Amino acid sequence: MNQQNTWNRYSDKQVKETDKFAEAYMKFLNKGKTERECTDEIVNQIEDAGYVELEKLLKKKETLKAGDKVYAVCMNKAVAMFHIGKEDLEEGMNILGAHIDSPRLDIKQNPLYEDTGFAMLDTHYYGGIKKYQWVTLPLAIHGVVIKKDGTTVIVNVGEKEDDPVFFVSDLLVHLSQEQMEKKASKVIEGEALDLIVGNKPIKFEDPEKDEKKKKEDKEDSANDDKAAAKDAVKKGILAILKETYDMEEDDFCSAELEVVPAGKAREAGFDRSMIMAYGQDDRVCAYASLAAMLEVKAPEKTACCLLVDKEEIGSVGATGMRSKFFENTVAEVMNLMGTYSELSLRRCLSRSAMLSSDVSSAFDPTYAACFDKKNVAYLGNGMVFNKFTGSRGKSGSNDANAEYVAEIRKIMDEGDVNFQTAELGKVDLGGGGTIAYILSLYGMRVIDCGVAVLNMHAPWEVTSKADVYETKRGYVAFLEKSL
Ligand code: MN
Ligand code: MN
16 A cells, blocks of 8 residues: 655646646635535536536436436535446446535524624534634634525625624633633633624714714704614614615524634645645545546446535434435436336445545644554545544444455555545544445445545644545546446
8 A cells, every 4th residue: 555645656747737626626615615605616517517407307307318417406505416327327326425514603593692892693613613713713704694585695704805804702811810721622612602793883973073963963862862872783783784685683593604714725834735724624525526526537337426514513404414315316316317216226325335535634743642653644645545433442433344445445556546544543532423324324335535634623724735636536536437
């Protein structure tokens, strides 16, 4: 097996390709900071590449054949795409899977309040985060407000240079003697992650207003003054929300607003070898999978890519991997090919092979003691395969069958893909789950793989450009084989 640095293997031409791929990946990250934004961008890219929405085919009563490309979207947050192969669907598919949700702060359904001159939005964090990492950072708000009449208002504020940003405060160090004694999990508590969104009362006196006007205003509003002063900052924010998004306070109730780090993906290091960005878990695997799907030409087996939501909170809900969305979509695709039966569907699923992709922990020399050096991924050493994940004795893991691991090794070697095998960290220090075990329930071959990440789940995560590119190459090698 190749346990070596990918950069050492690359020709100048490949280094250029790596940079080019990283550039496109960073653009994807900038466009997709939520699962909805990712879905929109994915759909744009695959439609340009000739993919047709399943619903459209159903309405037009069209059929599918080898070479066709079809996709389905679940509630604007998950996508399944298929490039129909030459072999019968019943013989199984080659499936790439990854998730497009990332840890963040979600705005609550009744969030807006004023406290001592600050307008604040109450949040509930999503996924596993070190809460103390999310304070004193410039934050952006992305999401949708769905009004009662069904109209969707898109919110995206904090990303443009002249946009305002938002933040969660932290206690000044000068007064932090007690706070600094607390356990890291308690330093910043979940309910303390409230977003500061304003500090200016709605009615403030303009000192340059002429005296006569001032007097008139005073007479007009003498009685309202007291009422207006209460929650005047909150009222100011509501007025802005009304003007900008035509939304009322009640509309927060049917909104999905996500608070994410403000700012773009950046190259990192003097040598620009790395990428620092929000949400690389797991958009790095999602993007590489998407790119591989768009690259593969005339596959033998049907190539399938599943980019799902809710992995970070247990793959639950209609848009998570545990939903029947995928299975239903495969049944529809089979039906349009004229080969559907319950048995054919079962056979298709059980005969499929899957690369279930998610990020892996990269060895961090500053915290060397937390890793088993022989069984950890190194940043820059290529695509990562995890035979198993889980925690406390592999609990919750899809432990890939050795026979399947052997098939995959062969494919990667034949495709000249630099890869490494890894576990998250030392036994009994913790662990993590992926979507692999859910697909394995169909009896299909599944292995965890992906890209190594430093600072996983932090507001800014780091990957190696070479790993991102090499992983895309690994996906292409996989999709081109008949497993
Ligand atoms: Mn993940
Ligand atoms: Mn994660």
